[in-house]
Amino acid sequence: MTDHKDVFLRIDLLDPASQTLKIELSWIPEVHMQRWTLPIWTPGSYTVRDPSQHLHSLAFYQQDQQVETTRLSPSRWSAKLPCLDRVRLVYQLEAKQLTVRTSFLDPEFASLCLSAVCMLVDGKRWERHVLELLLPQGWRGFVPLPQDDAFYISQDFDQLVDSPVHAGAFDDRPFIVDGCHHSLLLIGSPPTGWPDTLVEDIEAVCGAAASLMGESPPSGDRYQLVIQMLDSGYGGLEHNDGAVLQFAWPALAEPNGYHQLLQLVGHEYLHQWNVRRLRPREYIPYDHGVAVVSDSLWFAEGITSYFDLALPLLAGRSTRKTFLRDLGKDLSHVLLSPGVQVQSLADSSREAWVRLYKCTTAGADSQISYYKLGAALAFCLDVRLRALGVSLAQVVRDLWQSFGQVGRGYGRCDIQNALAVYSQELADQLPCWLDQKGTLPIKECLDQLGLILHPVLASTPWTGLTLADHPKGVRVTRVRSESPAHHANLVAGDEIVAVRGHRLYSVDQWTLLQSGAEPMAIIYARRGRLEETQVIPAPNRTQEYTVEWNPHAPHEARVLRDRWFEIH
Incomplete structure (x- = not known):
């Protein structure tokens, strides 16, 4: 049953071919000056996306009379009311982006992320919100909210925008x-x-x-x-x-x-445990209108990434060999990334808003993913805890009991305190691993488990160039720092015209022409001028690592390894 204090949200999907959502928001105001905001980001995706760029035809009504509105910022509006009768806010949103954090509509289905759809009305955040969907004939709506007849009921704005909407002719x-x-x-x-x-x-x-x-x-x-x-x-x-x-x-x-x-x-x-409910304190509650920096995203995503490698194994859907293969891929990413010597794990978390989700090809040399590096830190924590007879999973469960279950946000000191219950030394070590670059004892932890890193050498000599086909030829999209191409003064944006005296038309041809470790004479174009250089490929470069059993591991390492495979 609805209440007169409820905020009503109606989403009209009746013309799916238009790929446009028709939105109506209705509420009873309590003050004459009304303000509302369209969130600028979606929790779980830490970058500003400004969905207001897809909004048009906004109008505000009271007693069927349009009220003048003022745009205070790209995502915020205000209006002054003559009285306190119910108001209606209508607007339209283009829904042409099919991602998990945006909105999409076409004649086959709808996928809506409501944080990119619904306005947050000042003073109404913690009021109940009621959602109604107007659907084409034959479509069904799917929303993880309780229903009352044709309405979906949310306790407040936050629960509403945390409930993705899907609709279509499916079950x-x-x-x-x-x-x-x-x-x-x-x-x-x-x-x-x-x-x-x-x-x-x-x-x-x-x-x-x-x-x-x-x-x-x-x-x-x-x-x-x-x-x-x-x-x-x-x-x-x-x-x-x-x-x-x-x-x-x-x-x-x-x-x-x-x-x-x-x-x-x-x-x-x-994630319904770690990050949704066991949440960094900076995100309790979420501030939908600004980018909120936290250095704890490594825990939210890195810990989860480490455990997701093992979940198929725990479920009986994978093997220990596959688990080691997947771990090797993640550790290879960390060990071979130049960014790990430039950006700390804490900074990777803090700079998510401007780096990870806005990563450029060239930017990969100066940043490291807190997913991958966080998973590597989780691995090191888990091994060191295993040696003490406990596990990382136990520490996460402890934090869940103290913070997640009761809705308290945690910070770095809380993670340290949870570790200190089992090892003060490990708690004291954590800030070094977070704040200093290249400090994780990955190889030492593998050795504790009777495991070794096996380097896999590239089949072709390395130049450090990343190339892409382009209408005008072959373009350089990335030059790895301190690579042969870097020392040959090539930069992103250069067009490779000829290699070893042969005209170059495609990346496939480059692969054929670069074989061998002999110096490569290259003609390239930069800003319309032809230049020449020489690249000396580096042979025998490690392209990845695999994690293998050490046949000479001592008995205590093999015992620890068996306990580690249990994950719990």
Whole structure:
């Protein structure tokens, strides 16, 4: 049952071919000066996206009379009312971006991220919000909110915008995790169809996440998992009571594709504990109008990334060998990235707003992902804790009990205190690993487990160039720092015209012409002028590492390794 104090949100999807949402927001004002804001970012995706760029035709009404509005900023408006009768705010939003953090509408389906759709009215944030969807004939709506007849009811604005909206002529499938009844929504499908064991495998992986945390999922029966199967793309966005995933069917067809999908499912499912409820204090509550900096994103994403490698193993859907392969890939990213010597893990977290989500090809030389480096730190913590007879999972469960369950935000000192319960030395070491570059004892921790890093050498000599086909020829898109191409004075934007006396028309030709370690005479164009240089490729460069069993590991290392594989 609705109440007169409720804020009503109506989203009109009746003309899906227009790819435009028609929005109406209605409420009873309490003061004559009204202000409202469209959030500039989406929790879980830490960068300013300014969805107001897609907004038009805004109008404000009271008693069917239009009231003049003033735009205070790109995402904020105000209006002065003659009285306190109910008001209506109407506007339209282009919905042409199919990502997990934006809004999309076409004649087949709708996928809406409400933080990019609904205005936050000053003074109404903690009032109940009621959502109504106007849908084309034959469509169904799917929203992880309780329903009252045709309305979806949220406790407040935050719960509303944390509830993704999907609609179309499709059905959902039930799945059960630790006695909780969830909903699986599949949008699109691979050309060969979904695996017969999909629901069973998802139940197992999500069940492993609940087992890791030692309790039933906090979302209860409300969890809604959405998987959009596309021709390209990859990603996920967590919510309190669900997650939206995108996966490409060509990637699914790869030998490791289905395993990767299950890891993504596990990653986002685990987020309902870590980051959605066990949350850095800077994000309690969220400030939807500004970019909020935190140095704890490494814990939110890095810890989750470390555990998602193991969830298929815990679920009985993978092997120890596969787990080591995946760990090796993540550790390779850290060990071989030049950015790890430039940006600390704490800075990677703090600079997410301007670096990670706005990464350029050249910027990869000066930054490191807090997902990958955070997972490497999690690995080191876990090994050191294992040697003491406990585990990283236990520390996370402790933090969950002290902070996540009661809605308290945590900071670095709280993580240190949780570690100090088991090891003061490890708690004291954490700031060094976070604030100083290149300090993680990755190889030492592998040695503790009776594991070794095995370098895999590149099959061709290395130049440090990343190239792309361009209408005018072959363009340089990246030059690795301190690489042969760097020392040859090549820069991003140069056009490679000829190599070793042969005209170059495509990247495929470059691959043929660069074979061998002999010096390469290169003619390139820069700002319309032809220049010459010489690149001397570097042979025998390590392109990745694999993690292997050490056949000579002592008995105590093998025992510790077996305990570590249990993850819990």
